[in-house]
Amino acid sequence: MIKQLGVYFISFALLSLIGYYLHTIALSQLASESPISLKYVYIFFGGFSLLLCANFSLLSRTEKFKDQLGFLYLVSVALKILLFCIVFSKHIFIEASFMKKETLNLLIPMILMLVLEVFFVSKLLNYSTPLKNAE
Numbered sequence: 001m002i003k004q005l006g007v008y009f010i011s012f013a014l015l016s017l018i019g020y021y022l023h024t025i026a027l028s029q030l031a032s033e034s035p036i037s038l039k040y041v042y043i044f045f046g047g048f049s050l051l052l053c054a055n056f057s058l059l060s061r062t063e064k065f066k067d068q069l070g071f072l073y074l075v076s077v078a079l080k081i082l083l084f085c086i087v088f089s090k091h092i093f094i095e096a097s098f099m100k101k102e103t104l105n106l107l108i109p110m111i112l113m114l115v116l117e118v119f120f121v122s123k124l125l126n127y128s129t130p131l132k133n134a135e
Helices: 002-029 038-059 069-087 089-094 100-128
Strands: none
Touching: 002 038, 002 100, 038 069, 038 100, 069 089, 069 100
């Protein structure tokens, strides 16, 4: 269990650092700036995805939630977007309307973390649900 949580932490930390670094380099090459600090966006999505995977790892070990993990994951993705909008509402809703590049700057970290998150959660779902017809 501790090893699995360590793998999650290292994976999300590395992806966040590498993604942030490459994203910042790309923005500086294009002479563009993001209205929201990308550092906080990467921290939010990386941290939320890490917590989500850790919680799913714990929930997959209990009989009560083992069959509902897929549904819980769908709810958690919607919750992540909702919490992001609440936390960054000042920048998203109050400031001037976003252009396509600002929207893309927010979607890139979300998609990066979502890919790794889906990888880990799908491994948990495949591991925790044995084939019913295998008997």
